[in-house]
Amino acid sequence: MEPSTTSRARRGLSEPAWVRVVLIAIALLFLGLFLFVPLAAVFTEALRKGLGAWFAALREPAAVSAIRLTLIAAAISVPFNLAFGLAASWAIARFEFRGKSVLTTLVDLPFAVSPVIAGLVFVLLFGLQGWFGGWLAAHDVKVLFAVPGIVLATTFVTFPFVARELIPLMQEQGAEEELAALSLGASGWQVFRRVTLPKVRWALFYGVILCNARAMGEFGAVSVVSGHIRGKTNTMPLHVEILYNEYDFVGAFSVASLLALLALVTIVVKSWVEHAEARRAGSKEESA
Amino acid sequence: MATSTKRRVLPGFRWTLGFTIAYLLAIVLIPLSGLFVKTATLGWDEFVAAVASERALASYRLTFGASLVGALVNVVFGSIVAWVLVRYRFPGKRVVDAIVDLPFALPTAVSGIALTAIYAKNGWIGQWLEPLGIRAAYSPLGVALALTFIGLPFVVRTLQPALLDLEPELEEAAASLGASRLTTVRRVILPAVLPALLTGFAMAFARALGEYGSVVFISGNMPMKTEIASLLIVTKLEQYDYPGATAIAVVLLGASFVVLLAINLLQRWAGRLSAARA
Amino acid sequence: MSIELRGVSKTFGARRVLDRVSLQVPDRRLVALLGPSGSGKTTLLRIVAGLEFPDDAGGRDSGAGRVLLHGEDVTDRPVGERRIGFVFQHYALFRHLDVFENVAFGLRVRPRRERPSEDEIEARVRRLLALVQLDDHARHRPSELSGGQRQRVALARALAIEPRVLLLDEPFGALDAQVRHELRRWLKRLHEEIHVTSLFVTHDQEEALEVADEVVVLDAGRIEQVGTPDDVYHRPATEFVMGFLGRVDRFEGEVEDGRARFGPWTLDVSVRGGGRRAARFFLRPHDWELDVEPRHPSAARARVRELHSAGAIVRAELELESGVTVLAELSQRRLGVLGLVEGGRVLVWPRNFRWLTDDARVPVVESTAAEGSRVLPL
Numbered sequence: 001m002e003p004s005t006t007s008r009a010r011r012g013l014s015e016p017a018w019v020r021v022v023l024i025a026i027a028l029l030f031l032g033l034f035l036f037v038p039l040a041a042v043f044t045e046a047l048r049k050g051l052g053a054w055f056a057a058l059r060e061p062a063a064v065s066a067i068r069l070t071l072i073a074a075a076i077s078v079p080f081n082l083a084f085g086l087a088a089s090w091a092i093a094r095f096e097f098r099g100k101s102v103l104t105t106l107v108d109l110p111f112a113v114s115p116v117i118a119g120l121v122f123v124l125l126f127g128l129q130g131w132f133g134g135w136l137a138a139h140d141v142k143v144l145f146a147v148p149g150i151v152l153a154t155t156f157v158t159f160p161f162v163a164r165e166l167i168p169l170m171q172e173q174g175a176e177e178e179l180a181a182l183s184l185g186a187s188g189w190q191v192f193r194r195v196t197l198p199k200v201r202w203a204l205f206y207g208v209i210l211c212n213a214r215a216m217g218e219f220g221a222v223s224v225v226s227g228h229i230r231g232k233t234n235t236m237p238l239h240v241e242i243l244y245n246e247y248d249f250v251g252a253f254s255v256a257s258l259l260a261l262l263a264l265v266t267i268v269v270k271s272w273v274e275h276a277e278a279r280r281a282g283s284k285e286e287s288a
Numbered sequence: 289m290a291t292s293t294k295r296r297v298l299p300g301f302r303w304t305l306g307f308t309i310a311y312l313l314a315i316v317l318i319p320l321s322g323l324f325v326k327t328a329t330l331g332w333d334e335f336v337a338a339v340a341s342e343r344a345l346a347s348y349r350l351t352f353g354a355s356l357v358g359a360l361v362n363v364v365f366g367s368i369v370a371w372v373l374v375r376y377r378f379p380g381k382r383v384v385d386a387i388v389d390l391p392f393a394l395p396t397a398v399s400g401i402a403l404t405a406i407y408a409k410n411g412w413i414g415q416w417l418e419p420l421g422i423r424a425a426y427s428p429l430g431v432a433l434a435l436t437f438i439g440l441p442f443v444v445r446t447l448q449p450a451l452l453d454l455e456p457e458l459e460e461a462a463a464s465l466g467a468s469r470l471t472t473v474r475r476v477i478l479p480a481v482l483p484a485l486l487t488g489f490a491m492a493f494a495r496a497l498g499e500y501g502s503v504v505f506i507s508g509n510m511p512m513k514t515e516i517a518s519l520l521i522v523t524k525l526e527q528y529d530y531p532g533a534t535a536i537a538v539v540l541l542g543a544s545f546v547v548l549l550a551i552n553l554l555q556r557w558a559g560r561l562s563a564a565r566a
Numbered sequence: 567m568s569i570e571l572r573g574v575s576k577t578f579g580a581r582r583v584l585d586r587v588s589l590q591v592p593d594r595r596l597v598a599l600l601g602p603s604g605s606g607k608t609t610l611l612r613i614v615a616g617l618e619f620p621d622d623a624g625g626r627d628s629g630a631g632r633v634l635l636h637g638e639d640v641t642d643r644p645v646g647e648r649r650i651g652f653v654f655q656h657y658a659l660f661r662h663l664d665v666f667e668n669v670a671f672g673l674r675v676r677p678r679r680e681r682p683s684e685d686e687i688e689a690r691v692r693r694l695l696a697l698v699q700l701d702d703h704a705r706h707r708p709s710e711l712s713g714g715q716r717q718r719v720a721l722a723r724a725l726a727i728e729p730r731v732l733l734l735d736e737p738f739g740a741l742d743a744q745v746r747h748e749l750r751r752w753l754k755r756l757h758e759e760i761h762v763t764s765l766f767v768t769h770d771q772e773e774a775l776e777v778a779d780e781v782v783v784l785d786a787g788r789i790e791q792v793g794t795p796d797d798v799y800h801r802p803a804t805e806f807v808m809g810f811l812g813r814v815d816r817f818e819g820e821v822e823d824g825r826a827r828f829g830p831w832t833l834d835v836s837v838r839g840g841g842r843r844a845a846r847f848f849l850r851p852h853d854w855e856l857d858v859e860p861r862h863p864s865a866a867r868a869r870v871r872e873l874h875s876a877g878a879i880v881r882a883e884l885e886l887e888s889g890v891t892v893l894a895e896l897s898q899r900r901l902g903v904l905g906l907v908e909g910g911r912v913l914v915w916p917r918n919f920r921w922l923t924d925d926a927r928v929p930v931v932e933s934t935a936a937e938g939s940r941v942l943p944l
Contacts, residue, residue, distance in 0.1 A: 013456075013463055020376055027372040028384070030365040034437055035390050037412065038402035045405055084311045091305040094298050103308070105552070109316055112544045114498025115396075116518040117537045121319040123525060124326050124534065131322060156315055176658035178298060179617055182645050183652040184672030184727055188299030194675065198662040210393070217395025219501035220518065224525060237397035237501070244401050244505065253405075256398040263393035270393075271386040280661075280709065295619040297645060 042260045045253035057243075057254035065231045066239035066255070072147065073222075073235060074215040077155035081211050085162025085204075090196075093170035094178070104167070110159045118156045119224025122149055145227030150235065153221040158214045165207030169200055202273045213266040217259055323541070326534045338535035343511055344520060348539070350428060351517040355496035358435030359443075362492050363485065366443030373444070374451040392441045396501025403434055404505040426508030431516060434502040439492030446491065450484035450558075451477075483558030487551055494547040498540060567637065568593045568731050568763035574620040574631030576609050576787075583609045584620075585787040586631070591731075591780075594761045596754065598774035601784035602810065607767045608735055610784070614765065615652045615733050616645035635730055651724030651762070653734040657716045659708035665719050666704040669694055672727035694722040697756070714745040721753075725760070734766035738773060750777050771811045775799060783807050803928055808848050808920060815892040817847040821921065826932075830866035830886060831915060835932050848920045848929060851881065854894035855917040855934075858904055862934065865913040868892075873908050875901060882906065884914055 015023070046054055057063060091097075092104055110118065126143040127133050136143055143149045177199065181191045197204070219237040226233040234242065236255055243252035327335065338344065372378075373385050391399065407414045407424035417424050424430050454477065462472040478485075500518040507514040515523075517540050524533035569591040576584040584606045591597050599607040612618040613633060620631035620641065633641045640648050660668050667674075669691045673682055682690065695701050698718035708716055717737065724732060737753065738746040754777050757764055768774050774781045775795040783790040783798055783806070791803035802808040809816075819828025822842040826835045829847075855862065868884040871891060880901045885891045894914065896904075906912060920929040 013459055013469075014375070015469055023368055024372050024376055024378050026365070027369040031369060031384060031387065033413075034440060035387050037406055038399060038437070039387075039390065039394075041402045041405050041412065042398060045402075080311075084308065087304040087311075088308040090300055091308050095296060095301050095305070097301075097305070103312075106312055106317070107308075109320070112494060112498075112541075112548045113320070114500065114518050114521075114537075114540055114544065116500045116521050117323070117498065117541055120521060120525065120533060120537050121323050124322045124530065125319050127530070129530065152315070152319075156319065159315055175298060176654050176656065177660055179645070180652065180654060180658040180723075181660070181671065181675070182297065183615060183617070183648075183650060184675065184723070185646045185649070186671070186675040187646070190675045191298075192300075194671070195660060198660075213393050213395075217393075217398070219395060219397040219400075223500075224522060237395050240397050240401065241505075249405075252401055256395075256401060259395045259398050263390060263395070263398075266393040267386050267389050270389060271382065297617050297619075 039260065042253055042256050045249055046257035048253075049250050053250050054254045054257070057248075057251040058258070060251070062231050062234065063239060063251070063255055066234045066236050067258075069147065069150070069234065070216050070236040073151050073154045074212050076151045077158055077215050078208060078212050080155055081158055082162050082204075082208055084159070085164075085166055085207060085211075088163045089166035089170050089200075090192075093167050094175050107160050107163050107167075110156055113156075115157055115218065115220030116224055119153050119221040122152050122156070122221075122225050144225055145229065145233055147233070149225040150222050150233065153225045154215045154218050157218050157221045158211045161211035161214060162204070162207035165203045165210070166200055169203045170196075173199055202276055206270055206273045209266050209269045213262050216262060323534060323537060326530070327538045330531050330535060334531060335535050338532040339539055343515070344517075344536055344539075346512045347515050347517045347520045347536075350431060350514065351497060351540075352543075354428060354431040354435050354516070355439075355493050355499075357432040358437075358439050358496050359489050359493040361432075361436045362439045362443040363489050366440060366488065366492075367447060367485065370444045370447035370451060374448055388444050389441050391438045396438065396499065397505075399437055399502040400434065400505035403430070403437060403502065407433060407506060425506050426510075426514065428514060430506040430508070431503055431514060434506050435496040435499060438499055438502050439496050442491040442495060443485070443488035446484045446488035447481060450481040454480055480561070483554050483561060487554045487558065490547050490551045490554060494544055494551070497544055497547070567591065568595075568635065569614055569765060570632075570634040570637075571610070571614070572632040572634070574610070574613060574633065576606070576613065576618065577621050583787050584613070587787070587789055589782060589789060589792070591763060591765060593763055595779045596757045596764045596777065597766070597780045597782060598778035599765060599767045599782050599784060600771060600774040600810075601769065603769055604786075605784040606787040607769075607784050611733050611735055611765060611767050614731070615650050616640070616643060616648050617652070649727060649730050651727060651729030651732040653717075653720045653724050653732070653737055655736040655739055657708070657720040657740075659716055659719055659723070661708055664705050664707055665695070665700060665711070666691055668708065668719055669722045669726050671723065690726065691722075694726055697725075697760075698722045712745075713741045714749055717741065717749060721756075725762070729762065732762045732764040734764065736768060737766050738768070738770075746773075753777060775811070783810065785810070801931065802920070805846070805848075805922055805927075805929065808929055813851055813893060814848045817849075817890075819845055819847055819921075821845045821923065826921060828921075829890065830888065831864040833864055833916065833919075833932070833934055835921065835930070837930065843923045845921050845923045848922075849892065849916055849918075851893045851895040853916055853918040854884075854892065855915050856882070856884075856894055856896055856900070856904060856906075857913050860913055862915045864934075865915045868912055868914045870906050870908055870910045870912055873901075873906060882912075884912065886914075 014020070058067075088107060092100060123144060124130050125132060126136060126149060128137060143152070177195050178191050181195045186194065217237055218235075219241070222235055223238060223241070226235065226238055228234060228238060228242065230242065236259055240252050240255050240259070243255065330338075369388065373381065404425055406412050407417070407430055409415065409418045409423075409425070411425070414424055422429070424433060458476055458480070459472055462476045467475065498518060500522070503516055504519055507516060507519070509515055509519055517536060521533045521536050521540070524536070567590050569589070571587055571589045573586045573588055574584055575582065575586050587606075587610060599610060601607045609618055613620055620633070622630050630641070632639055635648060635650070660671065663671065670687050673687045673690065692701070695704055698721055700715060700718055700722070703711065703715065708719065711719065738749055741749060750773060766778075778795060780792065781795055781798045782792050785806045791798050791807045793801070793803070798807055799811050802811065808814060817828035819826060820842055821835055821837065821840070823840065824835060824838045826833050826845065826847070828845070857865065866886060868886050870882055871885045872883040874881040875898070878898070879895050880898055882894045882896065883891055884894055892914070904912065916934060918931070918933045920931050922929045
């Protein structure tokens with residue numbers, strides 16, 4: 001049991017009570033203003049005309065089509081980035097090789113690229129004057145202003161998320177358990193499935209959830225490559241934009257509230273995973 | 289040396305590394321390289337004209353200025369939030385701690401319209417600012433507000449572990465040597481977490497530079513006044529001015545890379561600090 | 567032979583960790599690989615296991631190093647096919663599995679046709695848990711166990727696959743002193759029960775001497791000596807072994823025609839003839855003779871600097887007139903007879919000593935007790 005904050009304050013190891021209260025108040029006010037108020041605004045605006053209007057906005061054909069496209073884009077890009085995350089973390093966290101630190105930096109690269117630029121690079125690549133533009137036009141394949149472009153841009157933007165969760169964790173855990181499993185006669189696949197996967201499952205789960213949330217919520221990159229064809233190439237965030245610009249605020253905030261719910265789920269999962277891991281680490285330290 | 293082939297005990301090295309590199313090339317490196325190839329095809333004059341036009345310069349000023357303001361606000365208040373979350377106990381702390389990630393998880397378009405609704409002149413907060421003559425939405429202030437929002441988690445989340453890692457002995461030693469609490473915070477705690485604080489600042493700044501979705505709604509997008517650099521890229525794209533868009537993108541990307549490099553150096557510095565302490 | 571290494575070398579980058587090491591471990595032995603950190607002992611163990619591979623042939627080496635288990639060349643076999651039981655220094659227990667499933671792991675991952683039935687697995691794991699005295703902990707997670715218990719789970723898990731040899735990396739290294747002592751004796755008894763050829767790495771000489779049937783002393787990637795604990799302690803093959811096992815005091819001196827001179831002493835040596843040569847002399851704490859009367863012609867005067875008498879054996883730090891200090895051990899009874907006190911005077915001379923000239927590798931063992939019949943009670 002740690003000594004109470006009051007007694008610590010008396011020994012000059014913590015702040016006087018009034019300072020603590022003031023600091024907590026400032027922190028809560030700041031977070032309230034910047035986080036709680038916007039979040040509350042989303043749901044208030046969405047329900048301004050009641051649940052009926054909310055449902056109606058979500059059942060509108062253009063909204064349904066946007067939701068479907070968002071789900072499709074996420075359903076393609078998330079599994080690819082998951083496979084990449086697993087492969088990259090295995091290669092980077094389990095082996096030593098030349099150029100490893102460069103590779104690790106490159107994995108993070110999409111974080112440093114503005115989403116608008118992420119969209120732009122695919123426009124340059126697949127646009128009519130782009131590297132593949134001529135070939136695609138000749139073969140009547142549409143990438144830009146169509147689903148493939150949206151999927152590619154989404155994949156680019158959410159590229160590092162799974163890998164970023166796994167690599168530090170696997171590096172910290174080390175490979176001894178995997179080596180032990182090998183020495184007991186397990187095959188490579190068995191080692192992965194029975195030892196590695198269970199060890200990282202929560203981080204993996206959170207990485208996928210986060211990757212998914214970002215995939216569904218991506219705006220800038222998708223906006224550039226989508227062409228905004230209503231009912232065809234609009235994802236949920238793009239649909240929000242269109243409704244908002246048409247002054248259909250209830251519609252815009254209704255779709256936005258779905259995305260906000262997704263964000264809340266993501267946050268809950270994260271704090272739950274972190275809690276589970278802290279508990280396990282705690283019990284490990286106790287008995288070590 | 290006698291080693292000719294390096295054998296590895298764990299299986300799967302070749303194909304996982306192969307897949308990693310191939311996928312990285314396909315999704316990230318080749319598309320990005322297109323940007324630089326495209327820039328290289330621009331003439332120097334054409335490039336300068338696109339990059340240094342009055343409108344572009346105004347957009348850089350706003351982007352960098354508002355990003356800086358947002359990151360600085362986050363340094364001040366993010367530090368207080370991190371401190372309070374690590375050191376104090378109060379009801380609802382776990383919820384507060386979790387919600388810090390909201391700007392990270394909330395789609396930018398959603399934050400954009402939400403902030404606009406709040407700060408518009410009939411909005412929850414905007415209606416109180418309007419009589420004071422403060423215009424939040426559709427002004428540079430609105431841009432700074434949006435960039436503060438999206439940069440918020442970075443300072444808090446990099447500072448929290450650094451504060452947790454501080455050994456209590458450090459502060460006890462300072463107190464035992466007669467330092468006042470304020471002196472201890474200023475002379476002992478602050479220097480120890482400075483690398484983390486700077487890293488958080490740089491990350492918030494870098495994120496703000498490229499931000500688009502949360503800004504376009506609240507900024508009003510008036511050229512020369514409230515137009516950020518990434519919006520200018522989109523505008524130029526919509527006018528099929530690909531060279532112009534590419535040139536500005538290269539400037540923006542270059543700035544992000546410089547900040548990223550600074551973050552890397554900062555983290556190496558932090559690593560050395562903690563190694564020296566251990 | 568259970569384990570055989572032939573000319574095994576290992577290089578990490580520019581550093582040669584093992585230099586053409588050859589070693590044979592007979593069946594059913596409990597062998598310690600003993601050496602300071604960086605001597606290559608863990609690398610050697612991992613090469614036997616297949617967790618590292620020896621350097622390939624080529625360059626200046628004649629032929630690549632080979633690893634044989636029970637006569638079968640396993641150099642190119644991956645670790646999983648060698649059927650070795652490996653106990654990791656930090657146990658490497660599967661944190662997400664309970665104790666039972668940890669032990670059962672090696673059986674469950676076998677291909678279906680070789681896999682024992684569920685009942686068999688159950689019976690075998692139960693038997694092993696009884697053997698390591700953890701029957702009550704089958705459903706505990708590793709995080710709920712103490713260090714000593716984890717170590718025993720790791721051992722049971724390694725034994726479950728009925729390994730041809732058992733390899734243990736610093737098996738007691740991570741435990742506190744009390745548990746370490748208990749577990750050492752327990753491991754020795756266990757080995758007597760199950761008789762699996764076992765090789766364990768340690769940097770603790772006391773541990774090696776107490777537990778092992780045979781000790782392999784390594785230094786800088788080479789084997790210095792292989793022998794029983796008695797051999798390596800009393801008949802060290804090299805100066806390194808002499809210095810590494812137990813405390814020694816060293817003197818620079820010379821030998822000439824059957825006489826040795828070092829420190830204040832002139833003593834007979836068994837090697838006759840030869841001119842004057844420089845030599846080094848080594849003395850263990852129990853090699854000294856202490857007395858208040860000059861019962862030896864070469865008895866030298868010393869001052870008792872410190873006495874550590876809390877224990878079965880008394881340790882006395884003696885300062886010779888030259889200012890050099892040596893450490894001597896004597897029994898409590900002898901201490902009483904001599905009446906030593908700190909700051910007091912005593913006469914000291916070597917009862918046994920070892921010496922070595924620059925051109926020799928193996929120290930010569932000498933005893934002065936045979937001179938006259940002055941064998942004194944300890």
